[in-house]
Amino acid sequence: MKEKEENKSVFLSLNCINVNDKTETKDTGGVQLTYLSWPFAWGEVVKRYPDASYEVVKDENGRPYFADEDYGLMCMTNVTIEGKTLEMWLPVMDGANKAMKRIPYTYKVWNRQTKQWTEKTVAAATMFDINKTIMRCLVKNLAMFGLGLYIYAGEDLPEGESEEQTAQMDALGAACDEARNAQDTEALKAIYYKHEKKFGKDKTFLSVVNERKSILDAA
Numbered sequence: 694m695k696e697k698e699e700n701k702s703v704f705l706s707l708n709c710i711n712v713n714d715k716t717e718t719k720d721t722g723g724v725q726l727t728y729l730s731w732p733f734a735w736g737e738v739v740k741r742y743p744d745a746s747y748e749v750v751k752d753e754n755g756r757p758y759f760a761d762e763d764y765g766l767m768c769m770t771n772v773t774i775e776g777k778t779l780e781m782w783l784p785v786m787d788g789a790n791k792a793m794k795r796i797p798y799t800y801k802v803w804n805r806q807t808k809q810w811t812e813k814t815v816a817a818a819t820m821f822d823i824n825k826t827i828m829r830c831l832v833k834n835l836a837m838f839g840l841g842l843y844i845y846a847g848e849d850l851p852e853g854e855s856e857e858q859t860a861q862m863d864a865l866g867a868a869c870d871e872a873r874n875a876q877d878t879e880a881l882k883a884i885y886y887k888h889e890k891k892f893g894k895d896k897t898f899l900s901v902v903n904e905r906k907s908i909l910d911a912a
Contacts, residue, residue: 703775706741706896708839716844726790729841731828738774738835740869741897743904745774747834749827758785758823765792766818768826772834781834785818785826793818868892869901878909 715733719726738745749757750769759767766785771778785793791800797817801810836842868888875881885893885902892898 703742703777704839706839707738708842710737710840712841712844727844728829729832729844731832734832734835734840737840740900742774743900745772747772747831757827760795762794765794766823768823768830770827770830770834772831772838774838779834779837781830781837783826783830783833785822787815791815793822865892865895865898868898872898872901872905875905875909878906881905881909
């Protein structure tokens with residue numbers, strides 16, 4: 694029961710984060726697709742859960758992808774947060790979201806203007822394509838824990854977000870910035886007590902305070 698409560702709190706914590714200003718939109722065949730920046734996604738998770746980790750799953754030859762001659766290439770990741778591991782997978786795709794293989798191949802599409810079949814080519818996958826897919830897979834993996842999940846659901850805002858919650862997150866961010874910029878342990882202590890009532894039990898704030906304290910103690 695305790696484990697379920699902890700995992701639920703991870704989801705609720707990450708699911709309420711607004712990531713809209715860290716996304717990019719791409720037009721693929723007339724369809725608007727939204728992508729979340731992986732450095733931001735991972736950074737937001739680690740700020741709240743410093744022990745979080747991820748793994749790029751490799752095949753029996755140590756390659757960071759799985760290949761099928763007929764269907765193409767697939768990348769996989771595992772993410773572990775608070776002791777719970779979830780896996781995710783994503784095919785290597787080109788700009789038109791067509792599966793890429795080890796060798797180029799062609800396919801036909803119907804051209805409505807010329808009313809003829811047009812042949813298009815999907816280039817062979819490169820390590821750049823594979824690396825890009827791995828990082829997108831990681832972001833998708835993090836969404837299983839709640840971060841940016843609303844993007845995959847086609848929604849504009851995270852579930853349950855309100856002006857009050859946004860203000861709370863902004864206040865937390867400001868408190869963390871104060872702690873990161875503390876010049877000595879006395880200043881850090883004062884900052885902690887200043888925000889103790891509001892964020893004294895917040896994992897993100899406590900993590901920042903403890904990290905800054907370790908740095909100052911070692912200086």
